[in-house]
Amino acid sequence: MTSSVTVRVPGKVNLQLSVGPLRDDGYHDLVNVFHAVSLFDEVTAVEAATLTVRVEGDSAGLVPLDGDNLAIRAARALAARAGRPYGAELVIRKSIPVAGGMAGGSADAAAALVACDRLWGLGLTQRDLLDIAADLGSDVPFALLGGTAVGTGRGEMLTPLPVRGTFFWVFALADGGLSTPQVYGECDRLREAAGERACWPALSDQLAAALRDGDAPGLGKSLVNDLQPAAIMLRRSLARTLQVGRDRGALGALVSGSGPTCAFLAESAEHALDLSVALKSACRAVVSGYGPVPGAVVV
Ligand code: C5P
Structure with missing residues (x-):
């Protein structure tokens, strides 16, 4: 048993x-x-x-x-x-x-x-x-x-x-968390204030093609997070963290989900190391990783 x-x-x-x-x-x-x-x-x-x-x-x-x-x-x-x-x-x-x-x-x-x-x-x-x-x-x-x-x-x-190959990531961790319902609420508020109507979303063809082809530069260009302006509004320091990664040549930089973690797509494992060093002073802690990996498994 x-x-x-x-x-x-x-x-x-x-x-x-x-x-x-x-x-x-x-x-x-x-x-x-x-x-x-x-x-x-x-x-x-x-x-x-x-x-x-x-x-x-x-x-x-x-x-x-x-x-x-x-x-x-x-x-x-x-x-x-x-x-x-x-x-x-x-x-x-x-x-x-x-x-x-x-x-x-x-x-x-x-x-x-x-x-x-x-x-x-x-x-x-x-x-x-x-x-x-x-x-x-x-x-x-x-x-x-x-x-x-x-x-x-x-x-x-x-x-x-479908995804070809492996993508290398660096994550900048922030102090404290952000509340998911609050970030969605802020997204609605910002849209209303700007007189924007939410449109019906569709999968990006460019993103799907980049994943299928293992095209890291293409993936970097097609990363998108509609919650990002809301997360930045609630945590202004995220804008600077993202800029530090972009200045260091990240292929893409975005807030992960409702934040406050920021994710940076690197060209290679070596570039991920370089990005990690640059980001250390712009956040609480930096970790690197790769994807995709399998879901929950018994070990
Ligand atoms: O499903 P989950 O409990 O993770 O969602 C947390 C909160 O995030 C929801 O209560 C809702 O405010 C927001 N949410 C949303 N739309 C989604 C997913 C989550 O508004 N599709």
Whole structure:
């Protein structure tokens, strides 16, 4: 009988985040190109009578341990689906920035689903897990899938995109997080103030072609994030961070998701190192990585 299961799960950067109109349910219709990158959290589910969570790592103090913890909610949803009061101690080791726009909380929820499914011997299909994931949050299904995929609806309806090769990234981490609902709200406010109407978003052909061809300069030119002006409005220092990376020759520079992490596309692993050095003085910390990588897997 398995007494513990560990799952490794990646963070993501959004290569295209096109925000459409606000829907009646409070969400926005999106075209959201997710790209899983090699910043990983690990979630271990250990046999226990009740459901509890513990977080390890530098930013552990920033992660909620109550009902707001998405990993606990994921385990609870899975137990409810199985119709049994299963327990587990979830131990989360964090490397993905907390509230950083890289879907770290969503990644932990996806990892908790995979770990508890195995620990409890449920054997659910990926389709079942994706359905539970979509109810937990818009970014949770992608963390199960990984790779590169376009999300439509509120981001939860996923279609994998073909990608050639590997892209090298540098991430500038900021102090503190940004609230996702607040950033979406600011995006609506800015659009209203400018008299702009949100148009119906579509996948960028240029972006899809660059991914398919492994064309890093082409990808750099087609990166787009409609939430970026809102994130910068709420955190002015991000504009300077982005400029430092651009001045150092980043192929592309953008706020990741709702921020405040900034992502820079490098020409190569060597260029990523050069960018990392340049960015050190323009943010709290710098990490580099590559993508795409697979989604949540048992290790
Ligand atoms: O789905 P999730 O819980 O991650 O979303 C967090 C918040 O982000 C939502 O409550 C909403 O304010 C905003 N959001 C949105 N449109 C989306 C996804 C998220 O407005 N497609």
